[in-house]
Amino acid sequence: MEITEIFTKKNRLLLSAMVSTDFKLRYQQSVLGHLWSVLKPLLLFSVMYVVFIRFLRFGADVPHFAVSLLLGTILWNFFNETTTGGMMSIVGHGDLLRKIHFSKYVVVVASSMSALINFGFNFVVVIIFALVNGVRPSWSNLLIIPIVIELYILGLGIAFFLAAIYVNLRDLNPIWEVVMQAGFYATPIIYPISMISSRAGSYGPLMAKLDLMLNPMAQIIQDARHVLISPANPTLWQWESNFFLACWPVLFTLIIFVGGISYFTAKSQYFAELI
Template identity: 75%
Template sequence: MIIKEIFTKKNRLLLKAMVSTDFKLRYQQSVLGYIWSVLKPLMLFAIMYVVFIRFLRFGADVPHFAVALLLGIIMWNFFNETTTGGMMSIVGHGDLLRKIYFQKHIVVIASSMSALINFGFNFIVVILFCMLNGVMPTASWLLIVPILIEEYLLALGIAFFLAAVYVNLRDLNPIWEVVMQAGFYGTPIIYPISMISSRAGEWGLLIAKLDLALNPMAQIVQDARHVMIAPENPTIWEWVKFPVSLWPVVFSFLVFLGGFHYFTVKSKHFAELV
């Protein structure tokens, strides 16, 4: 019933207006404008490439790891942007919440849609890099769609939860920044997950399997690299037995449902608190 109310004609028009406004304001008065949405991940990629691939030789045994690094960075940035932007979206639209009545979920969804548009621009760059490095499109590329849906639902569920908590706890922002920084290094983005097992023996293999099984973003990044870049990138489906291998996917959906429910309960009092 709530989902049906969210996507009424009135709310769809409001969602469209909010997404358009948010995306325009993001780079307002910036010299390069929307180009920054592509330049920022590329600049981070350039630094990571020089330090970790050229000097430290990470991923030397994995085909096209430079492209895999870029793909991992933009997928993590999308997750980071969706959760962080969603967390602050309700507080940032306090005036609007006090003036008109609408489903508060629209505010968080609009923030996530802006992040999704940003991701779309960056994903085009990844495709160009793939082709320049000899990674040509195949039928397996279509499998990126359910992987991205899983990531979007995971990020949106967390964004709903963070947005509801942030209304009462403004200290959540710096806490979440630390969590995201730790998550970035705990997820196989700047290094191939095979490096853990090869350098730490049996214990490393166990850690790698646990990371894939318990960290949904690790599973999402590895699956994306496997279907788009090279099959040498191991996936949870290869390393962990069924039905344990389903856990990251199930967990992502549970996070979405739990975050949506928590936000729905708390949203009744947002206008009084922001």
């Protein structure tokens, strides 16, 4: 089964229906409804803003760091929602998979598309917050588009891995929660990357560079801050002159995506027997 099957008319219609249904049911019985899509990251941002910016003074040397914090938060939330939702998507649609024959890729992609819609709402809030805080728009802001595409590919690739593993290993959910929590603090979201380079002694610059090279989310968030908020946010391209090393996070993301699809394809033939 090839992932290109998802583009058949039947699968496209099913994908559209699944995304629409998931979006409608997400906050169906809550009082504020889909406003929670925006309120949840804003409330989290408010807590982090008070603790890390007002009290601990993180990012005092970075222009518009409050905007950077909000942007990093919604990018991470999108990654978290894509991977976690994708992980449980196959098991959650077990009855449908047993009754109807269709491309199993649709289930994972539908979950990621739902997360992408939420991200779109949150991104509008970031743009408004940035303009209010004096961030000047420029044509370079359009570079955020390939960065978001890279983020989506990364999240979807990992989601394919997790979805296939979760069918056999239901303990993966709490394990992944711990991994995501550790990843959140290992990624420069609540602190600027400059804090690593300045507070880790003589190895600081090397550690900051390695963080950007080995952690695609660090590279994505830092690049997004650079093109959308301020060039004062350094990127791996500025720190690494070797073209291959500077491109490594993007290549790593593509490897994860292709590997995730390949693993999912190999395991998908056994899903109906296990869910």
